[in-house]
Amino acid sequence: MEKIIEIKNVYKTFTENGKELVAIDHVDLEIPRNQFTVLIGPSGCGKTTLLNMIAGFEKPTSGEILLKNKPVQQPGPDRGYVFQDYALFPWQTVIGNVAFGLRHNGFSKEEAEKKAWEYIDLVNLRGFEDAYPHILSGGMKQRVAIARALAYDPDVLLMDEPFGALDAQTRKHMQKELVNIIQKAKKTVVFVTHSVIEAVYLADLVVVMTARPGKVKGTIKINLPRNRSYVENDYLHYREQILDILEEEVEKGFV
Amino acid sequence: MKGYINLQSLPAPSTLVDKFWQLAVINGSLWKHFFNSLYRLIIGYTLAAVIGTLTGALLAQNETLKTIFEPTFNILMSVPTIAWIPIFLITLGLGDKTVITAIFLSSYFSIMYNTMRGIEMVDKSIVRAARMMGLNRLELFFNVLLPASLVSIINGFRLAIGYAWRALVGGELLAALIVWGLGKMVYQARYFNDAAVMLVGLLVIGFTGFCLDQIFLITIEKNTVEKWGMSQKK
Numbered sequence: 435m436e437k438i439i440e441i442k443n444v445y446k447t448f449t450e451n452g453k454e455l456v457a458i459d460h461v462d463l464e465i466p467r468n469q470f471t472v473l474i475g476p477s478g479c480g481k482t483t484l485l486n487m488i489a490g491f492e493k494p495t496s497g498e499i500l501l502k503n504k505p506v507q508q509p510g511p512d513r514g515y516v517f518q519d520y521a522l523f524p525w526q527t528v529i530g531n532v533a534f535g536l537r538h539n540g541f542s543k544e545e546a547e548k549k550a551w552e553y554i555d556l557v558n559l560r561g562f563e564d565a566y567p568h569i570l571s572g573g574m575k576q577r578v579a580i581a582r583a584l585a586y587d588p589d590v591l592l593m594d595e596p597f598g599a600l601d602a603q604t605r606k607h608m609q610k611e612l613v614n615i616i617q618k619a620k621k622t623v624v625f626v627t628h629s630v631i632e633a634v635y636l637a638d639l640v641v642v643m644t645a646r647p648g649k650v651k652g653t654i655k656i657n658l659p660r661n662r663s664y665v666e667n668d669y670l671h672y673r674e675q676i677l678d679i680l681e682e683e684v685e686k687g688f689v
Numbered sequence: 690m691k692g693y694i695n696l697q698s699l700p701a702p703s704t705l706v707d708k709f710w711q712l713a714v715i716n717g718s719l720w721k722h723f724f725n726s727l728y729r730l731i732i733g734y735t736l737a738a739v740i741g742t743l744t745g746a747l748l749a750q751n752e753t754l755k756t757i758f759e760p761t762f763n764i765l766m767s768v769p770t771i772a773w774i775p776i777f778l779i780t781l782g783l784g785d786k787t788v789i790t791a792i793f794l795s796s797y798f799s800i801m802y803n804t805m806r807g808i809e810m811v812d813k814s815i816v817r818a819a820r821m822m823g824l825n826r827l828e829l830f831f832n833v834l835l836p837a838s839l840v841s842i843i844n845g846f847r848l849a850i851g852y853a854w855r856a857l858v859g860g861e862l863l864a865a866l867i868v869w870g871l872g873k874m875v876y877q878a879r880y881f882n883d884a885a886v887m888l889v890g891l892l893v894i895g896f897t898g899f900c901l902d903q904i905f906l907i908t909i910e911k912n913t914v915e916k917w918g919m920s921q922k923k
Contacts, residue, residue: 491817511823521814524917525836535822538832568918586822 438590438622439465439488444497446483457483459647460497465590470616470623472637474630474676476684480648481626482594488624489515489592502589511539514583516593520575522567528578529554529563535586553581556615573604580612584619591616593625597632606664609635613660630680634672635662642676645683652679700885708885709892718874723893725869726857729785733792734853738846741797745804745845746830755805762798770795770856774863784867788860795856796849803848807841808834839913840920847906854898 446458457480465471473481486492487499490509499506501513509515514535522531529550536546554563557577567575576596583591597605609632616623627633633640640654656672663669700708712719748755770791777787811834819833835842861872871890878886914920 489817489821491820509817509821509823511821513821515818515821517814517818519812519814521812521818523815523818523833523836524919525839525913534819538822538824538828566917582818583821 435466435469437464438467438502439624440500440503441465441484441488442498442500444484444487444494444499446480446487446492447495456647458487458494459649461648461650463641463650463653465622465624466639467622468620469638470625470636471639471641472625472627472633473641473643474627474633474680475643475648475651476645476680477628478646479643479683480646481643484643484648485592485594485624485626488590489513511535511586512589514586514588514591516576516579516583516591516596518595518598520567520572520579522575522578522582524567527564527566528559528570531567531578532581532585535582539586550581550585553585556584556618557581557611571604572600573608576600576608577611580615584615584621588621590622590624593623595626595628598627605632612636617660630673630676631664633676634658634669635664640672640676642679642683645686651683698882698884700888704885705888709889712886712889719889719893721869722871722874722890723897725867726861726871727897729788729860729870730792730853730857733789733856734796734849736789737793737796737800737849737853741800741845741849742804742842745801746808746834748801749805749808749834750826750830762801766798766802770852771859774860777860778863783865785864787864788857788867788870791856791860792853795852799848799852800842800845803841803845804838807838807845810841811837836913843906843910843914847902850898850901850906854894858894 441461441463444458444461446456448455448457461484473484475481483492487494488501488506490506490513523534526534529547532550532553533541533543533546536549537543541549551563554560557580559574559577559581562570562574567578570578579596580591597608600608613636625636634656637656640656642651642654643649644651654672654676658668658672709719748758773794774787774791777790781787781790815837816829816833819829824832857870858872858875861867861870862876867873871894875887875890878884878890910920
């Protein structure tokens with residue numbers, strides 16, 4: 435499998451109240467191109483920190499991250515990011531939000547809006563293009579955020595627990611829609627979650643991380659066809675496998 | 690309590706109406722006072738709005754500048770504008786320059802501080818989302834930080850209108866070369882013991898402040914932060 439991101443010997447510490455905490459402890463990882471990779475681990479394991487380093491929001495203390503063989507220095511439009519709290523621009527309409535990245539990457543207003551329309555259709559929000567985000571539901575906001583992050587055609591889509599703030603019904607629905615969207619858009623996705631149900635439903639590759647300090651405990655390839663069922667035997671088998679690995683780690687976290 | 694207030698000095702409401710009619714319609718001097726004051730207010734206030742927003746934004750984004758200047762600003766801010774006026778009088782003269790500078794100074798700090806705090810409080814994720822799209826610093830400021838902190842900036846503008854009026858009235862009554870202005874009108878009425886003129890002046894000042902807020906700021910708010918759901922009116 436061709437790799438698009440290489441995480442090489444990455445080590446990350448934070449200083450909190452004068453004490454040094456190790457967040458990520460020498461992680462080596464390759465993210466395959468055009469695959470759906472899910473980072474999962476107990477809370478506080480540093481999975482979001484790892485994602486934020488790929489994004490360029492944070493810098494590794496040592497080691498490096500390569501995106502298409504070039505070291506990541508700062509955020510840039512070769513990546514798209516979807517936040518748990520949506521982070522939409524409240525002063526822009528739905529179409530304004532989706533077109534925002536295009537407008538700042540050399541597209542004229544007409545071109546940007548034309549392109550934005552494609553993505554509004556992709557996430558099923560036609561009819562809401564002129565609405566301001568504050569009137570939308572959580573699920574709709576997150577669909578705008580996904581369209582906004584995909585519209586300027588980044589190589590990689592980074593998602594930080596994007597469905598964490600949604601209710602269970604909406605969450606399930608969004609998982610299904612995301613699979614459809616990604617199949618159409620053909621993107622590399624790196625997705626952070628602490629839900630095993632979500633991980634096995636979405637992933638081609640699950641990366642299980644240890645409790646703090648975060649290390650890679652194991653990677654599991656999910657060989658299931660798309661449009662997966664949440665109750666079928668193979669699906670449950672993968673879930674159990676991941677849950678077993680995680681359980682050790684969660685227990686460790688409480689010692 | 691009897692005799693505590695000298696009620697004979699205060700005009701009856703009918704006298705007030707009559708005085709207003711005289712000043713506004715019959716001899717029209719009220720408008721000359723009014724427009725002279727408004728002119729000073731607009732210049733001083735606009736300067737404060739532009740410079741205050743820009744310096745506030747600069748301090749919010751530059752840790753070094755903030756460390757250097759914030760204590761200085763804190764000291765300057767605690768000095769009432771009226772205390773500066775004697776210094777302006779001997780350095781800038783007894784006319785418009787002193788009054789306009791006083792207006793600028795009194796409104797500058799609330800605009801600068803509210804802009805600075807507003808920008809500092811912008812949701813980190815929103816800034817990150819924009820940086821991911823590759824916005825440079827200038828684009829980030831005008832297209833993200835400014836609209837995202839507009840609620841706070843407008844609040845600064847609102848407080849500043851009040852401060853600007855205070856400085857205006859204070860400045861006009863101390864600047865000897867100024868003849869026309871609402872502050873001057875009120876102050877001069879003292880020589881003639883004419884409480885009706887004073888009260889007409891006060892009412893016009895208060896009402897103008899109210900109108901500026903309604904016409905200028907409320908309109909901006911309705912078309913921006915309220916429409917965007919950033920500040921809900923219950």
